Amino acid sequence: MTRKEILGKTFELINDYQSSVASGEKSVINYHQPHQLKDKIDLKLPSKAGNYDNLFSDIEKYMKHSVHTSHKQFLNQLYSGENLPALIGEFITALTNTSMYTYEVAPLATLIEKELINKMCRIAGFTDGGGTFTTGGSNANMLAMMSARNKLLPDIKKNGLMGAQTLAVFVSDQSHYSFDTAANILGIGSDHVYKIKSDSHGRMLIEDLVKAIETSLIKGETPFFIAATAGTTLLGAFDPLDEIAEIAQNYKIWMHVDGSFGGSIILSTKYKYLFNGIERADSFTWNPHKLMNVPLIASVLLVKEKDRLLKNLTNLDTDYIYHDNDVQEYNLGKQS
Ligand SMILES: Cc1ncc(COP(=O)(O)O)c(C=O)c1O
Structure with missing residues (x-):
């Protein structure tokens, strides 16, 4: 896969996730007790490097088992909802x-x-x-x-x-x-x-x-x-x-x-x-x-x-990073 295809697939997954949460099609949570979740998901680190298909499959599992905090019925904590420009800002910050x-x-x-x-x-x-x-x-x-x-x-x-x-x-x-x-x-x-x-x-x-x-x-x-x-x-x-x-x-x-x-x-x-x-x-x-x-x-x-x-x-001792300069x-x- 090229970098462009990989990023394209990533944003497709992000868009599917956001759209299905926003439309209410997904429930807020797909809850399992810790031992049930451990049984469902293989958390062991593989001994060999995986490929991007493995990564996308892991991302899908992660999204499925996350609490959908931008769902309109998510009221558990004092934050919620979706702010798309801010989410884009978050991507750019990471980038x-x-x-x-x-x-x-x-x-x-x-x-x-x-x-x-x-x-x-x-x-x-x-x-x-x-x-x-x-x-x-x-x-x-x-x-x-x-x-x-x-x-x-x-x-x-x-x-x-x-x-x-x-x-x-x-x-x-x-x-x-x-x-x-x-x-x-x-x-x-x-x-x-x-x-x-x-x-x-x-x-x-x-x-x-x-x-x-x-x-x-x-x-x-x-x-x-x-x-x-x-x-x-x-x-x-x-x-x-x-x-x-x-x-x-x-x-x-x-x-x-x-x-x-x-x-x-x-x-x-x-x-x-x-x-x-x-x-x-x-x-x-x-x-x-x-x-x-x-x-x-x-x-x-x-x-x-x-x-x-x-x-x-x-x-006091920060000269190594904060040089004496005009900024x-x-x-x-x-x-x-
Ligand atoms: C009144 C008040 N102060 C401080 C905090 C802590 O904020 P944060 O979770 O960003 O550390 C909270 C968190 O809910 C809060 O309600």
């Missing part, structure tokens, strides 16, 4: 296969990322903001917490946490578990993540937030990070951003907005009011891969201060 560390290796991709970050910042009301694409909302939340920690204690990058003060984080009891994970990774500890009660709609209760901050201060801790949620995982609730911003400002605490799920609603003229006050936040996680049907993973962390990630995340500000890897 051009580049990392995003330096302008040298990803010239146009770098400019596209910077333009997207600027545009998304402007939408969030971060007039001189910055940011980075991440490997998911959990990672973006962690980078936001790390940025807040390193802004407060800049020496931590060099000295580590030994002897550092006890830091405290505030999230609602409906917040995503990634904040516990982040507190664990960043040495803050989940005992210092205060879970503020929420109302019957799942929105953080402001009086309880103030009480928790006061309690933490009495214990001698340093409150440094409040994460509001814009679209909670279970109820889709929006915390009152403006009221939380007021408190964050009064206590000089970094305010983060986790819009992993609901962030894209900021584009809706009807529901944009749910984001009132976001321009007062320090950072914002937004996952186009959830409500915008963009293929996994499309996730971004936006920060209000343009150079904040660069200041807080850069490591430094285009080398995105330093802030991711």
Whole structure:
């Protein structure tokens, strides 16, 4: 088979898959227990190289036994649907296969990322903001917490946490578990993540937030990070951003907005009011891969201060890759 025939056959399989899922002809899932699936499919690596016919047959089996997440009845996770231009973008990304560390290796991709970050910042009301694409909302939340920690204690990058003060984080009891994970990774500890009660709609209760901050201060801790949620995982609730911003400002605490799920609603003229006050936040996680049907993973962390990630995340010995040249500000890897 020629390369053209191989690619032609591949796209034929892709088109058949997408069309039959979109038309509803296929069910969402063809479920088997693990042992049944293992019996059906030979997973052993062959000792000899196969040919393209073997590959196409394997692809067909893989497609058959995948959950059809673009099916209109797929509601299991917080993403679904099909976005054809984005899918094509995904193919081109794989084809051009580049990392995003330096302008040298990803010239146009770098400019596209910077333009997207600027545009998304402007939408969030971060007039001189910055940011980075991440490997998911959990990672973006962690980078936001790390940025807040390193802004407060800049020496931590060099000295580590030994002897550092006890830091405290505030999230609602409906917040995503990634904040516990982040507190664990960043040495803050989940005992210092205060879970503020929420109302019957799942929105953080402001009086309880103030009480928790006061309690933490009495214990001698340093409150440094409040994460509001814009679209909670279970109820889709929006915390009152403006009221939380007021408190964050009064206590000089970094305010983060986790819009992993609901962030894209900021584009809706009807529901944009749910984001009132976001321009007062320090950072914002937004996952186009959830409500915008963009293929996994499309996730971004936006920060209000343009150079904040660069200041807080850069490591020291990177001369081998980041040369002193006139495109430094285009080398995105330093802030991711
Ligand atoms: C509110 C919220 N935050 C964070 C996340 C984590 O996002 P990701 O799956 O992209 O890591 C989710 C995932 O569902 C979420 O609902």
